[in-house]
Amino acid sequence: MISGNSTEPGGPALRIENLDKYYGTFHALRRVNLAVERGERIVVCGPSGSGKSTMIRCINRLEQHNGGRIAVLGTELNDDVGNIDEIRREVGMVFQHFNLFPHMTVLENCMLSPMIVRKQPRAQAEATARRYLEKVRIPEQAMKYPGQLSGGQQQRVAIARALCMQPQIMLFDEPTSALDPEMVSEVLDVMVTLASEGMTMICVTHEMGFARRVADRVIFMDSGEIVEEAPPETFFTTPRNERTRQFLSQVLDH
Amino acid sequence: MEMVVVAPPAPGRLEDLRRRFFATPLQAVLSLACLTIMVFLAWKLLNWAVFSAVFTTSGGPEACQAAAGACWSVIAARWRIIFFGLYPYEEQWRSALACVVVVVMTVLSCIPVFWTGRRIALVWGAGTALFYVLMKGGVLGLAHVGEEAWGGLALTLFIFVTTCLVGFPLAICLALLRRSELPWISRTTGLIIDGVRSLPLISILFTFAVVLPFALPQWLQGDKLYRVILGSALFFSAYQAEIVRGGMQGVPTGQEEAAMALGMRYWQRIGRILLPQAMRNALPATINQFVISFKETSLVIIVGFFEILASGNAAYGTGEWRFAYVEVYAFIAFIYFVFVFSLSRYGAFLERRMSISER
Ligand SMILES: Nc1ncnc2c1ncn2[C@@H]1O[C@H](COP(=O)(O)OP(=O)(O)OP(=O)(O)O)[C@@H](O)[C@H]1O
Ligand SMILES: [Mg+2]
Numbered sequence: 001m002i003s004g005n006s007t008e009p010g011g012p013a014l015r016i017e018n019l020d021k022y023y024g025t026f027h028a029l030r031r032v033n034l035a036v037e038r039g040e041r042i043v044v045c046g047p048s049g050s051g052k053s054t055m056i057r058c059i060n061r062l063e064q065h066n067g068g069r070i071a072v073l074g075t076e077l078n079d080d081v082g083n084i085d086e087i088r089r090e091v092g093m094v095f096q097h098f099n100l101f102p103h104m105t106v107l108e109n110c111m112l113s114p115m116i117v118r119k120q121p122r123a124q125a126e127a128t129a130r131r132y133l134e135k136v137r138i139p140e141q142a143m144k145y146p147g148q149l150s151g152g153q154q155q156r157v158a159i160a161r162a163l164c165m166q167p168q169i170m171l172f173d174e175p176t177s178a179l180d181p182e183m184v185s186e187v188l189d190v191m192v193t194l195a196s197e198g199m200t201m202i203c204v205t206h207e208m209g210f211a212r213r214v215a216d217r218v219i220f221m222d223s224g225e226i227v228e229e230a231p232p233e234t235f236f237t238t239p240r241n242e243r244t245r246q247f248l249s250q251v252l253d254h
Numbered sequence: 255m256e257m258v259v260v261a262p263p264a265p266g267r268l269e270d271l272r273r274r275f276f277a278t279p280l281q282a283v284l285s286l287a288c289l290t291i292m293v294f295l296a297w298k299l300l301n302w303a304v305f306s307a308v309f310t311t312s313g314g315p316e317a318c319q320a321a322a323g324a325c326w327s328v329i330a331a332r333w334r335i336i337f338f339g340l341y342p343y344e345e346q347w348r349s350a351l352a353c354v355v356v357v358v359m360t361v362l363s364c365i366p367v368f369w370t371g372r373r374i375a376l377v378w379g380a381g382t383a384l385f386y387v388l389m390k391g392g393v394l395g396l397a398h399v400g401e402e403a404w405g406g407l408a409l410t411l412f413i414f415v416t417t418c419l420v421g422f423p424l425a426i427c428l429a430l431l432r433r434s435e436l437p438w439i440s441r442t443t444g445l446i447i448d449g450v451r452s453l454p455l456i457s458i459l460f461t462f463a464v465v466l467p468f469a470l471p472q473w474l475q476g477d478k479l480y481r482v483i484l485g486s487a488l489f490f491s492a493y494q495a496e497i498v499r500g501g502m503q504g505v506p507t508g509q510e511e512a513a514m515a516l517g518m519r520y521w522q523r524i525g526r527i528l529l530p531q532a533m534r535n536a537l538p539a540t541i542n543q544f545v546i547s548f549k550e551t552s553l554v555i556i557v558g559f560f561e562i563l564a565s566g567n568a569a570y571g572t573g574e575w576r577f578a579y580v581e582v583y584a585f586i587a588f589i590y591f592v593f594v595f596s597l598s599r600y601g602a603f604l605e606r607r608m609s610i611s612e613r
Contacts, residue, residue, distance in 0.1 A: 043400075060514075060515055061514075062511050062514060062515065081581055085517060085519070088514065088516070089517040089518040092514075092515070092516075093512075093515035095508060095512065095515075097506075097508055097513070099506075099508035099509060099511065099512035101509065101512070101513075101527060101531075102531070103530050103531055103534065103608075112516075112526060113513075113516035113517060113518060116518065116522055116526065117517040117522070119518075124423060137277065158512075161516070162515075162516070165516060165517065226448075
């Protein structure tokens with residue numbers, strides 16, 4: 001185990017080398033390479049089925065990769081359960097469909113993992129949970145059940161829940177694409193705040209405005225490959241690849 | 255400008271009745287005919303059960319037989335056999351107390367305050383131990399009473415409670431094994447579940463009670479009662495495992511993924527996320543399964559146990575009360591009804607409670 005490295009401030013947040021992933025015989029990721037520094041904000045985009053979800057789900061082992069290496073905060077992601085546990089504690093994830101626990105209140109959703117995974121005392125977990133609910137601007141909903149909230153509110157709870165574990169990296173998989181248009185901005189605002197506070201973020205999203213505003217780098221994927229990788233100004237104004245240009249004209253036009 | 259919406263006035267009770275049952279002349283005639291039949295039947299039943307019935311034992315069986323109505327004296331004369339079977343007469347207070355223990359234990363574990371692992375375990379551990387000591391004796395100055403002498407309601411309750419106590423955790427284990435990612439584990443478990451479900455309960459009970467002693471060494475056999483309970487728990491768990499599995503399938507995969515992403519280990523995900531939601535989904539079918547296995551306890555008759563139904567047979571079967579079997583069975587049916595009805599009301603309460611929290 002290289003666990004000692006994870007608290008080391010200098011190392012890269014994430015290093016992916018020659019990553020391969022197969023679903024049966026289908027080659028979903030083809031030799032993907034990506035390095036993310038601490039505090040960097042990455043936006044990943046690309047057409048449907050291009051492997052964006054697959055890639056970020058490999059980072060916390062929701063999917064198991066078949067080739068190449070992944071190192072998160074200096075810890076190698078392999079079959080070692082201790083490493084997997086350690087990485088999952090340090091990496092938060094927000095899903096397209098929120099995935100809140102419907103049988104618990106909002107507050108319990110936020111307190112559960114800090115209490116049973118990080119072994120925090122109840123009072124501390126509750127204080128943290130209330131602080132983050134405040135931060136995502138829904139402190140008054142703490143005692144409600146997820147089913148009683150709007151989509152935008154649920155997604156903000158999901159962000160708060162992930163933050164309560166005090167992760168060093170946050171993964172977002174299309175956090176706004178299941179939302180009604182009028183709720184998109186309330187979630188994006190929270191993400192912008194998070195980015196401005198220096199959180200390391202990897203966001204799969206089609207919100208190009210968000211990418212322009214906060215991304216340090218935009219990554220374009222197609223058919224399981226990273227096709228283009230550039231800072232937002234370059235990416236949106238002078239994309240090098242033909243597929244990127246096609247994709248951008250589709251996304252930006254409509 | 256403010257709009258005022260006025261709801262149409264709700265129809266009165268009488269108006270509602272008229273619309274439902276007397277809308278057309280034909281409907282009116284049919285409604286009246288049904289009403290007449292129902293009143294007639296209700297009167298007959300009431301007359302038999304109450305007005306012409308005999309309640310005291312003073313006249314003995316003869317006076318009873320002469321009466322036009324029900325002969326409840328048989329219950330008054332024989333209730334001890336129905337409730338306690340062949341349990342020694344002077345010790346029957348212990349059997350009664352044991353029944354109370356089971357009822358209290360069940361009621362306690364139905365109260366949400368007791369729904370933490372430790373409290374439930376405490377209630378059931380202490381309750382079962384108390385029941386066992388009371389029934390079996392041999393300590394604390396209580397005379398020893400062997401399992402072969404247990405009977406009546408106490409035995410029915412004991413078999414039911416222990417069947418659930420052993421069968422329920424077993425069912426959860428089977429359901430979890432069945433969804434294992436390793437094919438040889440899930441297939442084998444599936445085979446066991448389907449195998450047990452394809453056998454009639456009677457044959458399982460018979461095997462465990464009668465055939466097993468030939469196959470097992472002496473020290474492994476245990477009392478026949480416990481082998482029978484084991485058999486019925488196995489049967490219960492096979493059905494309940496499928497119910498639990500169905501409940502698990504109703505939990506979206508995103509739930510477990512979210513739990514994984516939050517760093518929870520396998521048992522934490524199962525215990526905190528998957529099972530609570532799966533059990534909610536499975537609740538109606540689970541209550542149903544409890545009701546079924548409560549009634550199926552009567553099958554232990556065939557391997558020679560005097561549970562409540564068999565004790566009922568004994569209660570009227572001794573000559574003088576032979577004519578009063580309807581009353582005895584009605585009484586036993588009433589006892590079954592009390593238990594099954596409370597179980598299903600409790601299920602309804604749980605469903606209501608959960609629908610409030612999930613909305
Ligand atoms: N569990 C799976 N089994 C088989 N194939 C899968 C599985 N999950 C994803 N795939 C395939 O892998 C490819 C990449 O899927 P992925 O979900 O990563 O795409 P995506 O870029 O996130 O698309 P979207 O924008 O629609 O979310 C797709 O072709 C998909 O059909
Ligand atoms: Mg996706």
